[in-house]
Amino acid sequence: xxxxxxxxxxxxxxxxxxxxxxxxxxxxxxxxxxxxxxxxxxxxxxxxxxxxxxxxxxxxxxxxxxxxxxxxxxxxxxxxxxxxxxxxxxxxxxxxxxxxxxxxxxxxxxxxxxxxxxxxxxxxxxxxxxxxxxxxxxxxxxxxxxxxxxxxxxxxxxxxxxxxxxxxxxxxxxxxxxxxxxxxxxxxxxxxxxxxxxxxxxxxxxxxxxxxxxxxxxxxxxxxxxxxxxxxxxxxxxxxxxxxxxxx
Amino acid sequence: xxxxxxxxxxxxxxxxxxxxxxxxxxxxxxxxxxxxxxxxxxxxxxxxxxxxxxxxxxxxxxxxxxxxxxxxxxxxxxxxxxxxxxxxxxxxxxxxxxxxxxxxxxxxxxxxxxxxxxxxxxxxxxxxxxxxxxxxxxxxxxxxxxxxxxxxxxxxxxxxxxxxxxxxxxxxxxxxxxxxxxxxxxxxxxxxxxxxxxxxxxxxxxxxxxxxxxxxxxxxxxxxxxxxxxxxxxxxxxxxxxxxxxxxxxxxxxxxxxxxxxxxxxxxxxxxxxxxxxxxxxxxxxxxxxxxxxxxxxxxxxxxxxxxxxxxxxxxxxxxxxxxxxxxxxxxxxxxxxxxxxxxxxxxxxxxxx
Ligand SMILES: Cc1ncc(C[n+]2csc(CCOP(=O)(O)OP(=O)(O)O)c2C)c(N)n1
Ligand code: SF4
Numbered sequence: 001x002x003x004x005x006x007x008x009x010x011x012x013x014x015x016x017x018x019x020x021x022x023x024x025x026x027x028x029x030x031x032x033x034x035x036x037x038x039x040x041x042x043x044x045x046x047x048x049x050x051x052x053x054x055x056x057x058x059x060x061x062x063x064x065x066x067x068x069x070x071x072x073x074x075x076x077x078x079x080x081x082x083x084x085x086x087x088x089x090x091x092x093x094x095x096x097x098x099x100x101x102x103x104x105x106x107x108x109x110x111x112x113x114x115x116x117x118x119x120x121x122x123x124x125x126x127x128x129x130x131x132x133x134x135x136x137x138x139x140x141x142x143x144x145x146x147x148x149x150x151x152x153x154x155x156x157x158x159x160x161x162x163x164x165x166x167x168x169x170x171x172x173x174x175x176x177x178x179x180x181x182x183x184x185x186x187x188x189x190x191x192x193x194x195x196x197x198x199x200x201x202x203x204x205x206x207x208x209x210x211x212x213x214x215x216x217x218x219x220x221x222x223x224x225x226x227x228x229x230x231x232x233x234x235x236x237x238x239x240x241x242x243x244x245x246x247x248x
Numbered sequence: 249x250x251x252x253x254x255x256x257x258x259x260x261x262x263x264x265x266x267x268x269x270x271x272x273x274x275x276x277x278x279x280x281x282x283x284x285x286x287x288x289x290x291x292x293x294x295x296x297x298x299x300x301x302x303x304x305x306x307x308x309x310x311x312x313x314x315x316x317x318x319x320x321x322x323x324x325x326x327x328x329x330x331x332x333x334x335x336x337x338x339x340x341x342x343x344x345x346x347x348x349x350x351x352x353x354x355x356x357x358x359x360x361x362x363x364x365x366x367x368x369x370x371x372x373x374x375x376x377x378x379x380x381x382x383x384x385x386x387x388x389x390x391x392x393x394x395x396x397x398x399x400x401x402x403x404x405x406x407x408x409x410x411x412x413x414x415x416x417x418x419x420x421x422x423x424x425x426x427x428x429x430x431x432x433x434x435x436x437x438x439x440x441x442x443x444x445x446x447x448x449x450x451x452x453x454x455x456x457x458x459x460x461x462x463x464x465x466x467x468x469x470x471x472x473x474x475x476x477x478x479x480x481x482x483x484x485x486x487x488x489x490x491x492x493x494x495x496x497x498x499x500x501x502x503x504x505x506x507x508x509x510x511x512x513x514x515x516x517x518x519x520x521x522x523x524x525x526x527x528x529x530x531x532x533x534x535x536x537x538x539x540x541x542x543x544x545x546x547x548x549x550x551x552x553x554x555x556x557x558x559x560x561x562x563x564x565x566x567x568x569x570x571x572x573x574x575x576x577x578x579x580x581x582x583x584x585x586x587x588x589x590x591x592x593x594x595x596x597x598x599x600x601x602x
Contacts, residue, residue, distance in 0.1 A: 043449035047315075057457050063447040065318055066459040068341050071311040074303070078315020081299055082273050082323065083448045104311070107304035 008032035010041050014058050021221020023178040023211040024053050027120060030188045031089065032060050038195055043087040045079055047072045051093035052126040070101025073108035076115040087198065088115040095125040098134040098158050105164075112169035112203040116194045119160060119206055121175075121236065122213040130216025134158040137235055142216070157235065161208045165241035171203030172196075173242040177210040179228040183238065190240065197247045205247075210236055253430045258393040259284035259423035262326075262352065262416075265397035267292055269404050270435035271350070272322045273299040275312040279331045280364045281420035282354035286326060306331040310338030310351075317347035318458045320446035322404055322437075326352035328420075329370050330361065332378075339413060340379030344460035344471065346445075346478075348407035348414075350400070351385075355419040357583030365583025366420035366506055371560035374417050375534040382472055384479050385413040386486065387534040391509040393427035399531075401432055410482055411445075417533065419556070421506045421585060483535035490529040491540070493519065497526030500548040501595070502541075502565055504530050506585065507554050513588035518595065525595070533561065541568025550574040552595055556585065 010032040018024045035041045044062040048054060050069035057064035063086075067075040072090035080088045097105050097119050108115065124142050125131040131144040135157050139148040149157075161175040172194050176187035187209055194205035210232055212224035219227060256264065263285045266274075274289040286302070293300040303309035309325050316323040327335065332353045342349060355370045357363040372378075374387045386406050390396035396418060403414040442448060447456045462468040493515055494500065501511050508529040518525040528544065528551075530537050541551070550573050553562050559577050566575050578594040580586045 042451045045447050045449060054461060057455075057459070061450075061455055063450045063456050064459075065315075065345075065447055065457065066461045067314075068311065068337055071307070071314075071338075074308040074311035075315035075318075077301070077308075078275065078312035078317070078323070079319055079447070080315075081301055081312070082316035082321035083319040083442075086319070086447075086449045103304055104308050107308065 008036055010035055010061050012059055012061050016059050017055055018052060019215040021212060021214040021224060022052070023122070023209070024120060026178045026184060027118060027209050027211065028056065028059055030184070030191055031091070031118060034188065034191055034195055035062065038192070040087045040195065043085065045086045045088050047076045047079070047088065047090045049090070049092040049096040051096050053091055053093065053120070054127070056091055070096050070099065071104055072096065072101065073113070073115065073117065074104040077108055077111070077113050080113060080115050084114070090115060090117045091120070092117060093120045093126065094122065094133040094135040098160050106167070109164045109204045109206065110167050110169045112171070114198050114201055115204060116198045117206040118191065119208040120211045121160070121208050122211040123232065124213055124216050126213045126216055130213070135160070135236070137231060159236065161206065161241050164206060169204050170206065170242050171244040172205040172247045174240040175208040175210065175236060175238050177228060177233060177238050178212070179210070179225045186238070193243070193247050197244070200246055202244055202246050210238065253428055255426055255428050256393070257284060257424065257426050258396060259354070260288045261393050261397050261429045262400065262418070262423070263288040263292065265400035265431060266324050266350070267296065267298070268431050268434045269401040270322045270437050270440060271298070271324045271404070272437065273301070273316050274324055275301050275303050275309040275316070276325045276327065277303050277306050277309050277331060279328045281356055281366070281423055282326050282328050282352070284423070285352070285354070306334035307337065310335035313349050313351070314338050314342050314345070314347065317342065317349040318345070318447050320443040320448075322440065324350040324352070326354065328354045328356045329358050332370060332373065336373070336379035339385065340381050340383055341460045342413050343379070343383030343385065344381065344475065345458050346411040347458060348411050350403045350407055350414050350416065352416045352418060354423050355417065363583050364420060366556065366585055367583045368419065368505060368507065368556040369560070370417070371533065371555070371557060374415050375536065383475060384534055385415050386410070386482060386532065387415045387417050389417045389504040389531060389533045390422065391505050391529065393422060393425060394429050396422055397429050397431060401435070406486060410478060412478070412482070417505060419506050486532060487535045487537045488531035489537040489540050490531060492527040492529065494526035494528060494544065496524055497547070498524040498549050499526070500528050500544050500551045501525055501554065502528040502551055503554045504533055504561060507556055510586065510588050511554060511591060514591040514595065517588060517592045523599070530561075536564045536568070538564070538568035541565055542570060545569045545572035548573060550576055550598065552576045552578070552598060554586065554591055555579045557581065
């Protein structure tokens with residue numbers, strides 16, 4: 001029988017701690033596959049966040065650290081500046097990156113730090129029980145927006161990819177979605193370009209991945225994917241927002 | 249061979265000493281009264297092929313320090329009180345991650361925005377934690393520009409020996425004064441090796457993980473106990489203090505940093521009047537030299553502690569003296585630096601008249 005698909009070698013044998021249908025696992029897989037395909041496993045240092053993926057180092061076998069909540073880009077800056085030969089990735093949720101860590105993210109991007117951020121946008125704080133995030137949609141019910149997110153009370157969702165694309169420091173900014181095989185392939189392609197941006201020394205790179213949190217959305221995995229297509233992608237459209245010369 | 253003798257401003261001498269001691273990379277954010285230090289680093293580091301990064305905040309700079317430290321690189325940041333408050337989150341993470349780094353706090357008047365005058369109000373914060381959880385950093389308190397320079401070398405060595413953060417607790421006075429300094433020899437940075445625990449990419453070894461995180465309570469307790477073991481060892485081996493004219497002293501003055509320097513003059517003034525006074529000066533304020541106070545409690549009539557705060561070190565002095573003799577106190581707040589004469593007068597009041 002011909003083997004057509006297998007788990008990446010860089011995955012540890014540990015079962016992941018994510019809920020059924022959570023797309024964190026798919027994002028991990030894409031990273032691990034690309035590290036292998038691009039021969040980066042031995043150079044990689046992944047800065048894991050505070051959030052559901054805080055245990056990421058348990059699943060992907062590279063040198064790793066866990067930053068304080070939101071500080072991944074600052075810590076990654078320290079690692080990369082001190083040791084430029086390392087290939088440095090931050091993996092961050094929307095609470096981590098867009099709430100507490102917004103300043104660190106914007107400034108790392110503005111400095112053009114040679115690091116790559118994988119940004120999981122699942123519209124809420126997963127780990128702490130589904131509170132409102134900066135990416136929560138208008139009208140979306142969360143445990144801290146029980147009447148639905150209202151702009152006059154909670155402001156508007158932040159479009160991280162579009163916002164960072166206005167800066168001069170980033171070499172590559174894109175948003176992809178993990179809701180279908182086609183979109184997952186596209187996501188992988190985007191992450192490959194983001195990695196390339198770092199390898200070529202072109203600047204900061206970030207791929208926002210529209211993700212699901214079936215548990216806190218109180219949906220089945222399939223319903224969660226449908227919600228992404230129907231409700232989330234119209235607000236957070238996928239595509240490339242900044243591609244400097246050399247990345248394409 | 250010793251290095252040359254130069255007349256330098258404390259804040260710049262400190263940076264030069266750190267550079268000669270092997271600092272490879274600096275992260276920081278401006279705050280008075282220590283801006284000359286990052287400014288000096290920003291000029292000098294690129295000259296030597298080393299690195300300087302201005303962060304967007306102290307929260308970011310300490311997390312950059314944390315990242316660089318995790319690669320086993322000699323890294324330093326400097327700041328002043330309000331900036332140090334912002335760094336406390338990072339200090340706690342660094343503490344439980346066992347990575348070495350050096351932080352200089354040029355203390356100023358507080359709390360809050362306070363002012364930019366020299367003060368000592370961050371003693372509690374520096375020695376008792378400041379960030380969350382059970383952790384310590386080694387805290388060195390120089391009292392002259394020369395000592396501040398010498399301690400930069402020790403700071404990096406201690407940091408690496410114990411994989412711990414070392415704080416140099418300074419103040420605006422030591423930063424702003426000019427004094428002749430003699431630097432120790434340059435550390436040969438080409439001999440500094442990436443330690444085997446560093447995260448730089450796993451290459452052909454099993455991967456390294458640097459983290460302060462452990463969800464399982466028993467696992468975390470184990471990490472905590474290991475930290476406490478390390479702290480015990482540091483307290484046993486690295487506690488430092490200076491005794492000044494204490495041999496035949498009947499009265500022990502005590503203070504740290506800038507105030508202790510002023511008190512040396514006071515001690516001389518008292519000696520000129522035939523009063524047998526001496527000075528106990530902690531150099532490590534963590535670990536605190538409790539035992540030396542305990543020992544002198546049998547020999548002196550009382551202790552007189554002077555600080556530029558509301559008696560923060562006083563608590564440690566009292567713990568050392570353990571009730572055996574009176575511990576008297578005089579302090580100035582808000583960035584007021586007491587004079588030697590003022591301290592002399594205050595001491596004489598306790599003697600029963602001047
Ligand atoms: C300083 C600090 N504040 C708050 C928390 C609590 N906390 C843990 S995870 C989290 C939210 C994470 O949400 P997100 O980044 O969206 O990741 P997800 O869990 O959804 O993957 C929060 C607020 C913390 N650990 N540290
Ligand atoms: S809570 Fe949400 S984000 Fe966290 S693992 Fe479960 S589904 Fe994924």
